[in-house]
Amino acid sequence: xxxxxxxxxxxxxxxxxxxxxxxxxxxxxxxxxxxxxxxxxxxxxxxxxxxxxxxxxxxxxxxxxxxxxxxxxxxxxxxxxxxxxxxxxxxxxxxxxxxxxxxxxxxxxxxxxxxxxxx
Numbered sequence: 001x002x003x004x005x006x007x008x009x010x011x012x013x014x015x016x017x018x019x020x021x022x023x024x025x026x027x028x029x030x031x032x033x034x035x036x037x038x039x040x041x042x043x044x045x046x047x048x049x050x051x052x053x054x055x056x057x058x059x060x061x062x063x064x065x066x067x068x069x070x071x072x073x074x075x076x077x078x079x080x081x082x083x084x085x086x087x088x089x090x091x092x093x094x095x096x097x098x099x100x101x102x103x104x105x106x107x108x109x110x111x112x113x114x115x116x117x118x119x
Contacts, residue, residue, distance in 0.1 A: 044073030049107030055100035
């Protein structure tokens with residue numbers, strides 16, 4: 001996993017709380033913002049977290065609403081331009097997403113909270 005997200009302005013420090021673990025859907029996504037830094041939490045067979053910015057135009061993937069995770073949990077689809085990204089890796093797989101990557105953030109559950117991992 002790349003740590004490219006750490007170079008973003010306002011990138012949170014490891015250990016920063018993103019939300020209560022109970023706020024996560026059983027399956028789906030939750031967009032959160034901490035200190036002006038947007039994160040998209042993804043639950044589909046595990047927990048993933050990405051900078052919530054489509055590399056096509058840097059709008060949040062859920063800009064036009066939730067429901068950005070495919071029914072099978074395999075694809076994240078930008079609500080603005082329909083760019084498709086692998087929900088496990090963030091790799092662009094179709095549309096405006098091809099050749100791009102979502103920056104993955106280290107997210108983990110600790111003591112009932114979802115936090116930035118890596119410390």
